[in-house]
Amino acid sequence: MELDLSKLDARLDDLDADGYLVDADSTDADQYYLSGFDAPDPFLTLYDGSTHLLFVRSLEFGRAKRESRAETVERFTDYGYDDRLDEYGRQEAAHRTRAAFLDAYDVDTVAVPPRFPLQTADGLREQGIDVLADGQDTLAAVRASKTDEEISHVRAAQEANEAAMAAAEELLGRAEIDGNRLRLDGEVLTSERLKEEIEVTLLRRGCALDETIVACGSDAADPHDRGSGPLAPDEPIIVDIFPQDKATKYHGDMTRTFCVGEPDEQVREWYDLTERAYRAALDAVEPGATGADVHDVVCDVYEDADLPTLRDDPGAETGFIHSTGHGVGLDVHELPSVGPDGGELEPGHVITIEPGLYDPEVGGVRIEDLVVVTDDGYENLTDYPVSLVVE
Missing domain, CATH: 3.90.230.10 (Creatinase/methionine aminopeptidase superfamily)
Structure with missing residues (x-):
């Protein structure tokens, strides 16, 4: 299904944000709509004009490449998560890995839905990423x-x-x-x-x-x-x-x-x-x-x-x-x-x-x-x- 995301593009321009980020499983309507992928565990979807998925584990990796509407499908391990575990522990390793994923797409500022996970937002901010709450809930308006x-x-x-x-x-x-x-x-x-x-x-x-x-x-x-x-x-x-x-x-x-x-x-x-x-x-x-x-x-x-x-x-x-x-x-x-x-x-x-x-x-x-x-x-x-x- 072809999505018309022109309203989302305009909102990103208004916020001076490089992309829109969703961290949720597919029971979240914004996540399913943007990613086109059905998965029971949370994953990241980045929209920066194209759609990019990032999974913690490899379990959904192959199916996501076949079924999602994303341009790229990647995993934590592709961004050095395993190498960071011993030094930083699981939580900070995850924050640094998410930040590395965003950095790979030249994303310094992200807009997020109103109910975006606080821990993910705080972790990204600690890594120098600006996280802006989209108070207008633009993606919900797009879905309407x-x-x-x-x-x-x-x-x-x-x-x-x-x-x-x-x-x-x-x-x-x-x-x-x-x-x-x-x-x-x-x-x-x-x-x-x-x-x-x-x-x-x-x-x-x-x-x-x-x-x-x-x-x-x-x-x-x-x-x-x-x-x-x-x-x-x-x-x-x-x-x-x-x-x-x-x-x-x-x-x-x-x-x-x-x-x-x-x-x-x-x-x-x-x-x-x-x-x-x-x-x-x-x-x-x-x-x-x-x-x-x-x-x-x-x-x-x-x-x-x-x-x-x-x-x-x-x-x-x-x-x-x-x-x-x-x-x-x-x-x-x-x-x-x-x-x-x-x-x-x-x-x-x-x-x-x-x-x-x-x-x-x-x-x-x-x-x-x-x-x-x-x-x-x-x-x-x-x-x-x-x-x-x-x-």
């Missing part, structure tokens, strides 16, 4: 604009997501009401059972996730409560799935709220308002609009119905108590923001639209789609019905 290839990866993850959501809804549809519990095949239907079905479905489609949300009743009143225990009839059940494709590392993200039985009047009203807010937000997505503009549209819908929002009351603990959305890619939460501080939306931005309402006395409702900003509006990457009552 997706190529067609990246969008296809997100689309594939979202298709697997839809299959998992359908599997969850199918179990809910087969469940029977037994007093204040749902039962499936004679057993109490729990949040854990629904999550299991979701995870198995995703695994069969090459995706995985560490956790998902299946939250019922008061659990659903906390937007990030994962949910646990028996699922109840007549109450909203929030199902929020955000898988990662194991091959490409890109994520999907979708939420639906289901009810088995008869939701009460307030839940129905909340759901209808949330669907109205969701559709209004989608209509507001276009290049040139800001994430803040889209968020304001959602707040308008809720505030017109006399429901609290954080825009109206920053201390609100019920009502609409989160942003309208966020970027999705190698991280499930990344730029751009679709919230009060959200900047201008550009073609290639992949964002969620996910308004919701929350109150422990009622539960919670949320609807979330994943869309990509296009030249003339947006394309919805989600193809799943929006409906409250499970038939």
Whole structure:
């Protein structure tokens, strides 16, 4: 995949830095994006107009030469690490080796991401390298604009997501009401059972996730409560799935709220308002609009119905108590923001639209789609019905 790193080049010019340095394993999205290499142990990636990798050990050396997008792939031993061990010990030998690597590319000043390891930064400074924190998190901003290839990866993850959501809804549809519990095949239907079905479905489609949300009743009143225990009839059940494709590392993200039985009047009203807010937000997505503009549209819908929002009351603990959305890619939460501080939306931005309402006395409702900003509006990457009552 060809990367457009012109924004990173411009930032290096602004900082008067010779290169951009990442020290992390490939679970760090900046590392994977810049290096194009998947490895479980930390390694250095230097970008100075070209990309250079440095590994502590030789374990990943051969594979990195075959699979990474780097111009050069080297090891600590290539820069005299072994010769320094007896004299300096492991830690200082590593610092001196990293500095020698940078010196080989005439790098005296490096910019680094905001969460760069402090020990590495201090060690490089001791060796005379200037290390500048990139407070603008430029590489995260670069990653926000997706190529067609990246969008296809997100689309594939979202298709697997839809299959998992359908599997969850199918179990809910087969469940029977037994007093204040749902039962499936004679057993109490729990949040854990629904999550299991979701995870198995995703695994069969090459995706995985560490956790998902299946939250019922008061659990659903906390937007990030994962949910646990028996699922109840007549109450909203929030199902929020955000898988990662194991091959490409890109994520999907979708939420639906289901009810088995008869939701009460307030839940129905909340759901209808949330669907109205969701559709209004989608209509507001276009290049040139800001994430803040889209968020304001959602707040308008809720505030017109006399429901609290954080825009109206920053201390609100019920009502609409989160942003309208966020970027999705190698991280499930990344730029751009679709919230009060959200900047201008550009073609290639992949964002969620996910308004919701929350109150422990009622539960919670949320609807979330994943869309990509296009030249003339947006394309919805989600193809799943929006409906409250499970038939």
